[in-house]
Amino acid sequence: xxxxxxxxxxxxxxxxxxxxxxxxxxxxxxxxxxxxxxxxxxxxxxxxxxxxxxxxxxxxxxxxxxxxxxxxxxxxxxxxxxxxxxxxxxxxxxxxxxxxxxxxxxxxxxxxxxxxxxxxxxxxxxxxxxxxxxxxxxxxxxxxxxxxxxxxxxxxxxxxxxxxxxxxxxxxxxxxxxxxxxxxxxxxxxxxxxxxxxxxxxxxxxxxxxxxxxxxxxxxxxxxxxxxxxxxxxxxxxxxxxxxxxxxxxxxxxxxxxxxxxxxxxxxxxxxxxxxxxxxxxxxxxxxxxxxxxxxxxxxxxxxxxxxxxxxxxxxxxxxxxxxxxxxxxxxxxxxxxxxxxxxxxxxxxxxxxxxxxxxxxxxxxxxxxxxxxxxxxxxxxxxxxxxxxxxxxxxxxxxxxxxxxxxxxxxxxxxxxxxxxxxxxxxxxxxxxxxxxxxxxxxxxxxxxxxxxxxxxxxxxxxxxxxxxxxxxxxxxxxxxxxxxxxxxxxxxxxxxxxxxxxxxxxxxxxxxxxxxxxxxxxxxxxxxxxxxxxxxxxxxxxxxxxxxxxxxxxxxxxxxxxxxxxxxxxxxxxxxxxxxxxxxxxxxxxxxxxxxxxxxxxxxx
Ligand code: F6R
Numbered sequence: 001x002x003x004x005x006x007x008x009x010x011x012x013x014x015x016x017x018x019x020x021x022x023x024x025x026x027x028x029x030x031x032x033x034x035x036x037x038x039x040x041x042x043x044x045x046x047x048x049x050x051x052x053x054x055x056x057x058x059x060x061x062x063x064x065x066x067x068x069x070x071x072x073x074x075x076x077x078x079x080x081x082x083x084x085x086x087x088x089x090x091x092x093x094x095x096x097x098x099x100x101x102x103x104x105x106x107x108x109x110x111x112x113x114x115x116x117x118x119x120x121x122x123x124x125x126x127x128x129x130x131x132x133x134x135x136x137x138x139x140x141x142x143x144x145x146x147x148x149x150x151x152x153x154x155x156x157x158x159x160x161x162x163x164x165x166x167x168x169x170x171x172x173x174x175x176x177x178x179x180x181x182x183x184x185x186x187x188x189x190x191x192x193x194x195x196x197x198x199x200x201x202x203x204x205x206x207x208x209x210x211x212x213x214x215x216x217x218x219x220x221x222x223x224x225x226x227x228x229x230x231x232x233x234x235x236x237x238x239x240x241x242x243x244x245x246x247x248x249x250x251x252x253x254x255x256x257x258x259x260x261x262x263x264x265x266x267x268x269x270x271x272x273x274x275x276x277x278x279x280x281x282x283x284x285x286x287x288x289x290x291x292x293x294x295x296x297x298x299x300x301x302x303x304x305x306x307x308x309x310x311x312x313x314x315x316x317x318x319x320x321x322x323x324x325x326x327x328x329x330x331x332x333x334x335x336x337x338x339x340x341x342x343x344x345x346x347x348x349x350x351x352x353x354x355x356x357x358x359x360x361x362x363x364x365x366x367x368x369x370x371x372x373x374x375x376x377x378x379x380x381x382x383x384x385x386x387x388x389x390x391x392x393x394x395x396x397x398x399x400x401x402x403x404x405x406x407x408x409x410x411x412x413x414x415x416x417x418x419x420x421x422x423x424x425x426x427x428x429x430x431x432x433x434x435x436x437x438x439x440x441x442x443x444x445x446x447x448x449x450x451x452x453x454x455x456x457x458x459x460x461x462x463x464x465x466x467x468x469x470x471x472x473x474x475x476x477x478x479x480x481x482x483x484x485x486x487x488x489x490x491x492x493x494x495x496x497x498x499x500x501x502x503x504x505x506x507x508x509x510x511x512x513x514x515x516x517x518x519x520x521x522x523x524x525x526x527x528x529x530x531x532x533x534x535x536x537x538x539x540x541x542x543x544x545x546x547x548x549x550x551x552x553x554x555x556x557x558x559x560x561x562x563x564x565x566x567x568x569x570x571x572x573x574x575x576x577x578x579x580x581x582x583x584x585x586x587x588x589x590x591x592x593x594x595x596x597x598x599x600x601x602x603x604x605x606x607x
Contacts, residue, residue, distance in 0.1 A: 002098040003072040006159040009186035017070035023195040026394040028601030029072030030080035035087040035094040038065030046085040071096035078121030088125040090132040097124035099155035099176040187214035202233035252395030260439040265389040276432040288419035290340035297344035306475035308409035316416035325352035346401040347603040348376020456585035467494040469517035480579030487587035497530040510538035
């Protein structure tokens, strides 16, 4: 989604602004722009498409200065175009905005009535126009901004520069994150901390209704009552692991390879490696007091919830509902306070998940979130949260955050089983011991996917594919199909293999490759029967299984991806890897933009 970067520096800011936007580009965008404040006033450059277009424009029409604001836009109100790109401005003020102004039609009508002329179709342009009207009434920049944001309904993170106060940038937030960095060269503002790592040493987060004012060497923050807020600046820590592609062709590939490390960090955070037991203090205290679990999430995080449902049922003996966040609020399902509401989100900013969390809180439920970003809105608004330790994930298609979520959910289900007395010490030790083999087993699977290129080559010309699995392999099939759709743009459907005969089998012919996920276990025989059903109708079948499964099905399959024998507990985590790698290699062969697929955004902050 949209990204904001702003700088007041003792060095020229243009390349810093464009560099900052480059770091934010993983969030997804379709146009970009900057405003620099210099001796000519507020000078704007905007371009549609990738950042290269903005860089090309800036080398054609250079602009330099020590103060500037910048933006990557992911279109919501109005098509991706130069005219709709940020910054939006009048001759007195320029603004970059992330969020949605819900009451913009009324505000716009009132401004137009007063003679203010809009050039774009965006909700965001309302903000500079409102500020300008206040300036025209004689208000100072600080008062004009404060009064303008008071009139906004919806969510916003904004950075603002005034023609009359050219050495200062203001920032304000409500519902959309904003972080302020302090570095050797000055002060900086961004939508997330990753973009500050090149320029800042310390940072602080703005809270809702606060307004910050930065110059090259000062930072002041006031709250809604105008009272100065003293914020602690914390050192900016971005792990080496999270920086750059580190020799990999894409962030997604790097992140796939980081998964053993993520597993190791997660296990060490939640378990004691000396005793193979769960660290009780790493989990919220009252987990055993709930009689029902309601999991709510979107996309990949929702699929993690679907896998985890079976762990919570098995180990904690809890009834579990799993809902898509955008549907959950509107279902009017009866909620009772003995239900724990669990929200899963990598970003912690997903608008639908955040709205579902707020709804659950209103209904009196205890809300626990599982998040990859500790400073996110969902972390702030939940009763408590658990961390995934995936580190920054830059590839839009989630990989390491998904497996990170799976592992924490599995550990949480064991902790709930333990807390309620259903899981005894010996069983706990046995299971945790297996889990500690996961980093090595994952690394082995990733390194040994030797034939994945050949399998990918057989899929790359397909228009459609079907992914099938039973039990936990069904949500994995959904996740595998989503990965393929997201980055290769090949249509992929996923079904529980047993559902095939109830409709989807009509789609099967020799143009419909089928990816069949069949780990060893009680479901394998039935899954292989489904495999024969599709193969006898002409489908090319790609089987993901162990050696024995592949041997059993060899007459009915076109290709196979072998996953080494493993403890059943580890299967969902290990069987995810070939699905990620398959999608990745198909996308590379098709030459798509793997890390920033079309139309997608990393953090979906609109409903
Ligand atoms: C797909 C993917 C998305 C996200 C979804 C929710 O690869 O990552 O489906 O899972 O947009 O985002 P979060 O987890 O940040 O709430």
